[in-house]
Amino acid sequence: MAVGELRQDPLRAALLALRLLPGRVRRGLLPLEQRLAGRARTAGPVATPSAARVPAPPGRRFHPAPGRVLHLVTNGLPFRHAGYTVRTQKLAEAQLAAGLDPHVVTRIGFPVTQGVLDARPSQRVGGVPQHRLLPLRLPYGQAAALARNAELAARLVERLRPAVLHAASDHGNGRVALALRETFGLPVVYEVRGFLEETWLTQAPGRGRDDETYRARRALETSCMREADLVLTLGEAMKAEIVGRGVPEERVLIAPNAVDDDFLAPLPDGTPVRARLGIAPDEFVVGTVGSLTPHEGIETLLHAGEELIRRGVPLRLLIVGDGPQRPALQRLAARLGLDDGVALFTGRVPYAQVRDFHAVLDVFAVPRTDERVCHLVTPLKPVEAMASGIPVAASDVTALRELVEHEVNGKLIKPESPYSWADELEILLYSRNRRSEWGAAARAMVARDRTWKRVAATTRDAYRTLGCLDAG
Secondary structure: OOHHHHHHOHHHHHHHHHHOOOHHHHHHOHHHHHHHHHHHHHHOOOOOHHHOOOOOOOOOOOOOOOOEEEEEEOOOOOOOOOHHHHHHHHHHHHHHHOOOEEEEEEOOOOOHHHOOOOOOOEEEEOOEEEEOOOOOOOOOOHHHHHHHHHHHHHHHHHHHOOOEEEEEOOHHHHHHHHHHHHHHOOOEEEEEOOOHHHHHHHOOOOOOOOOHHHHHHHHHHHHHHHHOOEEEEOOHHHHHHHHHOOOOHHHEEEOOOOEOHHHHOOOOOOHHHHHHHOOOOOOEEEEEEOOOOHHHOHHHHHHHHHHHHHOOOOEEEEEEEOOOOHHHHHHHHHHOOOOOOOEEEEEOOOHHHHHHHHOOOOEEEEOOOOOHHHHHOOOOHHHHHHHOOOOEEEEOOHHHHOOOOEOOOEEEEOOOOHHHHHHHHHHHHOOHHHHHHHHHHHHHHHHHHOEHHHHHHHHHHHHHHOOOOOOO
């Protein structure tokens, strides 16, 4: 952004100033930076439905390389660790193992916009080429940024000659892919990983579904779904929502969240991590791993923990991850008397260490709220826990019923009801045999239905229907 543009946008100017501070100083201001970043994301500028089309960039058509896939995503590893980036990476690695030739390109400006000033235009992560679109100057405003995104991506497309454009939500990536289709005639797969207008609604108090921003975002997402040659999504509830928006059912395929074989291996010894965290051998541990956002419902878990402690249950709550709600959750834990090591907030941990923390848990908790987004979107983190053989206690919402079979591989509990959670967790914690049986059933389900190898095969079949592979 130019200096004049920053003057017109003081919120983003403040965010940029924070990101340019020395690392030690910036770490101390991380909560402020996260709040400003969240406000910048929700403040706009937001495109209206009439501005849905990104102009087709200049480019010359070519003979595609069969089996070569270009994934268009918002962000990626190693600079951003979240369920979204893990899914991108693991899917691409599985496609590579399946004989496809996947490449990943991230949104314009990433990761420099995340404060990584020495980013390279390309690198390999897990054997998968990752490409960055890094202009000297970022255009101001969503429409201009996406138009420039499409222009830079077009140069990459001409060089790589992919056979298919596989864009993952949100709509910005889908709209760029559709603009590239107009230029190069390539098929577009739009992968709906969530309904971000619904997530936005949970983070915008006082806003409703009649809000202009909500309606605009929903319209843009729906436009991408309808215009894509094929739509992939994570589960049955999400598929039903997409079909309900006017996409023919035969054009919507399910490619669920999954795990690789590492997660199906026996868990490591949890003793070292328990000792490091100060957890006694006779204490139960209920925990979760993920982003700390409002719809994850961690408040319910904290209140349930307070009740269990009052009942004399020797309990620790282990909350692994970070996000905009972490400061508020830590304040709540203090008010509930859980701040003296009872509720342990680790912050974000490297992905390679997630199973070390799984090994500490007796129960993995998914206390999502009763918001519409929670009924629609199936998360990744409980799938990883189930693969590790950990019984899952989850809110009884539609999307989680696709994962958790009640009292077979886990427990479904009334959402936003701390006393219901306390009652069910108490029974489960004192039922070692039940935990063992449900954990084994969870692992077997994941091994059967939810491996990245299987998901890669689904995408390969999808590409074949679009004529993107060799005839053989």
